[in-house]
Amino acid sequence: MRKLLHADFFRLFRFGNxxxxxxxxxxxxxxxxxxITKQISMGIQTPYPDDRVNFNLAIFIEFLLLFxxxxxxxxxxxxxxxxxKIIVGAKRKNIYLSYLLTIFLTALIMTVMWFxxxxxxxxxxxxxxxxxxxxxxxxxxxxxxxxxxxxxxxxLAATASIFTFTILSSENSSxxxxxxxxxxxxxxxxxxxxxxxxxxxxxNSLHMExxxxxxxxxxxxxxGGAARYILQFIPDFLPTGQGIQLFDIDTSDYMHTxxxxxxxxxxxxxxxxxxxxxxxxxxxx
Amino acid sequence: MEYVLExxxxxxxxxxxxxxxGITMRVPKGAIYGFVGKNGAGKTTLMRLICGLQExxxxxxxxxxxxxxxxxxxxxxxRMGAVIEAPIVYPDLSAENNLKQQYRILGxxxxxxxxxxxxVVGLENAGKKKAKNFSLGMRQRLGxxxxxxxxxxxxxxxxxxxGIDPEGIIEIRELILxxxxxxxxxxxxxxxxxxxxxxxxxxYGFIEKGCIIKEISAEELEKAIRKCIRVEVSDIKALCxxxxxxxxxxxxxxxxxxxxxAKIGITELVFALSxxxxxxxxATEHDESLESYYINLMGGDKNA
Numbered sequence: 001m002r003k004l005l006h007a008d009f010f011r012l013f014r015f016g017n018x019x020x021x022x023x024x025x026x027x028x029x030x031x032x033x034x035x036i037t038k039q040i041s042m043g044i045q046t047p048y049p050d051d052r053v054n055f056n057l058a059i060f061i062e063f064l065l066l067f068x069x070x071x072x073x074x075x076x077x078x079x080x081x082x083x084x085k086i087i088v089g090a091k092r093k094n095i096y097l098s099y100l101l102t103i104f105l106t107a108l109i110m111t112v113m114w115f116x117x118x119x120x121x122x123x124x125x126x127x128x129x130x131x132x133x134x135x136x137x138x139x140x141x142x143x144x145x146x147x148x149x150x151x152x153x154x155x156l157a158a159t160a161s162i163f164t165f166t167i168l169s170s171e172n173s174s175x176x177x178x179x180x181x182x183x184x185x186x187x188x189x190x191x192x193x194x195x196x197x198x199x200x201x202x203x204n205s206l207h208m209e210x211x212x213x214x215x216x217x218x219x220x221x222x223x224g225g226a227a228r229y230i231l232q233f234i235p236d237f238l239p240t241g242q243g244i245q246l247f248d249i250d251t252s253d254y255m256h257t258x259x260x261x262x263x264x265x266x267x268x269x270x271x272x273x274x275x276x277x278x279x280x281x282x283x284x285x
Numbered sequence: 286m287e288y289v290l291e292x293x294x295x296x297x298x299x300x301x302x303x304x305x306x307g308i309t310m311r312v313p314k315g316a317i318y319g320f321v322g323k324n325g326a327g328k329t330t331l332m333r334l335i336c337g338l339q340e341x342x343x344x345x346x347x348x349x350x351x352x353x354x355x356x357x358x359x360x361x362x363x364r365m366g367a368v369i370e371a372p373i374v375y376p377d378l379s380a381e382n383n384l385k386q387q388y389r390i391l392g393x394x395x396x397x398x399x400x401x402x403x404x405v406v407g408l409e410n411a412g413k414k415k416a417k418n419f420s421l422g423m424r425q426r427l428g429x430x431x432x433x434x435x436x437x438x439x440x441x442x443x444x445x446x447x448g449i450d451p452e453g454i455i456e457i458r459e460l461i462l463x464x465x466x467x468x469x470x471x472x473x474x475x476x477x478x479x480x481x482x483x484x485x486x487x488x489y490g491f492i493e494k495g496c497i498i499k500e501i502s503a504e505e506l507e508k509a510i511r512k513c514i515r516v517e518v519s520d521i522k523a524l525c526x527x528x529x530x531x532x533x534x535x536x537x538x539x540x541x542x543x544x545x546x547a548k549i550g551i552t553e554l555v556f557a558l559s560x561x562x563x564x565x566x567x568a569t570e571h572d573e574s575l576e577s578y579y580i581n582l583m584g585g586d587k588n589a
Contacts, residue, residue, distance in 0.1 A: 003392035010389060011375075080373035084431070085390060087336045087369075089362035283299075284338035285370075 004090055004098035011081075012072055012102055019071040020106070023064035027110055031057065031117040057114045058152065058243025059188065062159050064110065066184050069103050069163035070177040077173035083284050092280045100164045100272060107156040115149050147251040154264035155239035161268040162239070165275035169282070184240075191241035194231050197223050237263040287314040288347075289439050289471045290335060295344035297330055297495075304330035306495030307344065312439075312473055312488070317465055319486030320475040321579055327495040328475040332369050332441050335473075337362055348439075363391075366437035368445060372428020376417035380408045380427050383416060387434040398436075406430040407456055421448035429457070433464075439471045440464075446481060454481060461485055483575040491582055499582055510578050513544040515571040516554075523563035527554070544571060 012020050076082055076099070085095050163180045170176030202222045207215035223231055235241030242260050251257055290312040297305040305327050312318045322328050333339045335346055337358070346353050348361035374383050384399045403409045406426040411419070416427055425448060432440055445461075446454045462485065464470040476482045482489075489506060491499040501509065513536075518524045521540050528535045534546040555565055 003390060006392075007386060007389035011386065017377075079375050080371060081375070083336075083338055083369070084373040084387070086338055087362065087365065087367045087373075088387075088391060088435070089337075089359040089365070090390070091359055281340070283340075284333070 001094045001098060004085065004094055005101060008098050008102040009105070011076075012106065019068060019075070023068050023110070024113070026064065027057075027061070027113050030060070031114075056243070056247055057117075058155070058246055059240065061107070061110050061114060061156065062184065062239060062243060065103070065107055065156065065159055066163055066180055068106060069160065069167060070180055072103070073099060073164070073167040074173035074177050077167075077176075086284060093276050096164070096168055096276050096279050097272075099168065100161060100275075103160045103164055104157050107160050108153060111149070111152050111156055114152070115145070118145075144251045147257055148246055148249070151242060151246060151249065151257065151260050151264075154261050154268075155242040158264040158267035158271075159239045161271040161275070165271040169275050169278035171282075187238050187240040191235045191238055191244055194234055194241075198228070198231055236260055237267075239264065239267070288312060289314050289316075290346065290348055290473065292331070292335070292346040293344055295331065295334060295346060296342045297334060297339065298342055303495050305334065305341065305344075308492070308495065308497055310490050310497045310500060312471060314471055315465070315469045316488045317461065317472045317474065317486050319482040319489045320473060320492065321479065321482065321489060321575075322475075322492035323583075324477075326492045328492055329370060329443055330495070331492070332367070332443055332473070332475070336365070336367050336369060336441060338369070363435075364437055365439045365441065366432030366434070367441035367443075368425075368428040368432050369441065369443045372424050373431055374416045374419075374424055374427050377415055379413050379415055380411040380419075380430065383427060384430060384434055387431045391435045393435060402430050402433050405433065405460060407453075422450055422453045425449055426453070426457070429460070436468070438469070439473070442472065442474045444476055445474060446476065446478060458485060479576045479579060480574065489575075491579060493583060506575070506578065510572055510574075511546055513546045513571050514549065514568055515542065515544050516568045517542050517566040518558065518563050519566070520561065520563040523558060523561035527557045527561060527563075531557070541566075 011017075014020075082095060086092065162183060166180045166183055167173065167176035170179055200221050200223065201219055202224070204217040204219050235245060236256070236259050242264065249256065249260070288311045290310075292308050292310050295305045295308040296303070304325075308327065308331055310331075320328050320331070330339075334341050335348065337353075341353070348358065349364065351358050351361045375386060378386060380403060381399060384402060385396055388396055388399070400409065403411070406429055408423065408426055408430060411423065411427075416424060419427065425445065429442070429445065432442075442461075446457055449457060458481065461472055461474070465472060472485075474482065474485065487503050489499075489501050489503070490497050491501075515538075516524070518541060521537060521543065524543055525535075525537070528543075528545065531549075533549065536544045536546070538544060551568055554568075558565060
């Protein structure tokens with residue numbers, strides 16, 4: 001396992017590997033440009049707005065992770081690297097875990113970069129002498145910051161596990177990459193659609209007389225009962241949902257935070273176990 | 286005799302196609318085992334199975350005495366190297382860096398020996414050129430170099446001389462013979478170029494429709510192949526008439542040449558032919574080739 005990790009880290013992180021360094025370059029350029037243009041547009045003396053955080057890069061990083069996992073693992077397939085490792089006696093379980101850990105480490109580095117930018121960009125978190133003008137309050141404290149970081153690390157681990165699973169358990173690399181793209185957009189689409197579904201009114205019209213409802217027309221599209229509960233749960237469960245709502249999470253609601261962390265842990269463990277089982281049975285060509 | 290690889294009734298199907306249909310074979314230690322069969326006969330399937338790329342549907346095999354179901358089979362595989370179908374190379378790395386990556390995968394403590402391997406396969410001057418810019422032959426050699434990393438004592442090569450120029454073929458042949466002689470490396474080699482294989486192999490396995498139909502050592506093959514007299518005459522029809530009258534087996538090669546499969550007195554033949562006004566230009570003793578043996582084994586020309 002140690003040998004494989006060493007080889008995989010070297011392969012991915014080596015100098016000149018565009019598929020690895022390009023997402024990192026984007027990770028540096030995008031927030032930098034974002035921060036500078038925001039500060040310039042607001043003027044140097046203008047107080048910061050009261051939004052909780054200025055750049056939520058969760059979906060962006062998940063997309064970069066999709067790109068990186070897709071290109072990296074597809075190339076490993078195409079070049080015969082996976083075949084080679086099996087031929088020289090590496091266990092399939094170790095090959096799978098090594099790839100997953102390599103991708104997860106990449107995700108972790110991206111998360112650290114992202115939160116570094118948050119420290120720079122969020123006035124409450126950066127040292128006072130670096131504040132320009134009179135910053136508004138974002139209300140983010142150190143406890144919130146740590147909680148957000150933990151949630152982010154966990155949902156990015158889940159994302160890495162999902163993409164590793166879809167690619168390594170597919171019959172060929174291009175199918176795996178295609179399935180990963182579909183999975184990502186289904187996860188993203190579903191968490192964007194769900195708030196609209198939950199906002200559908202239960203009643204189309206209410207007729208009231210003297211403050212008493214005498215007639216009501218029920219909306220057939222209203223989602224209620226168990227289906228409503230499931231829809232409310234999905235954004236907390238999926239990594240894309242956690243990413244979108246990350247900086248709106250009330251960290252004092254420990255149950256909510258725990259639910260998210262456990263969901264990510266569940267996705268990570270279940271996709272990894274299933275992925276290893278499928279990968280062990282795969283016919284390599 | 287000690288065997289590196291033994292397979293017993295290996296079966297493997299892809300949907301309804303039986304690619305391995307009860308393969309039973311044995312590769313002796315130190316042998317160069319020539320694996321001969323038509324396209325789709327099951328050669329590559331067998332190689333995939335023994336390299337752990339695929340699992341057999343039934344049957345088993347042993348590598349260095351370890352059964353494939355043994356949890357320590359990976360330890361036996363660590364003594365193997367293989368080039369199956371396409372050579373395994375990283376196209377964005379140079380030959381040297383490809384070998385370094387292989388050393389990392391194998392967990393070798395240092396990069397010592399890389400230059401020797403590159404020299405052995407004739408890639409010592411490849412420099413920083415990336416593998417994606419290599420010719421087919423160079424890539425094939427690099428694939429063999431990668432397979433040689435870690436000093437394996439069993440190497441599986443699937444069509445190793447495909448796409449290689451004549452000089453390269455000679456170099457690879459010499460490399461295989463040298464490794465076999467100096468390091469006692471065992472080889473399992475599949476090839477369609479039977480003439481080339483006959484210059485290497487110490488043992489042969491003939492496979493047809495997923496079954497081994499014959500295993501034979503080179504010595505046994507030498508004894509088994511038929512001797513013949515190749516004659517060149519002025520009138521091939523006259524030769525046929527004479528040989529038919531003598532009830533002798535023969536094979537027409539061209540309008541002037543034929544192989545005669547019998548011990549025949551040359552004087553008697555010359556005398557008989559002169560009566561038919563047929564002149565003999567030459568008569569030489571000739572051995573049947575591996576190719577002819579294979580064709581006969583497969584049931585004649587229609588299977589060639």
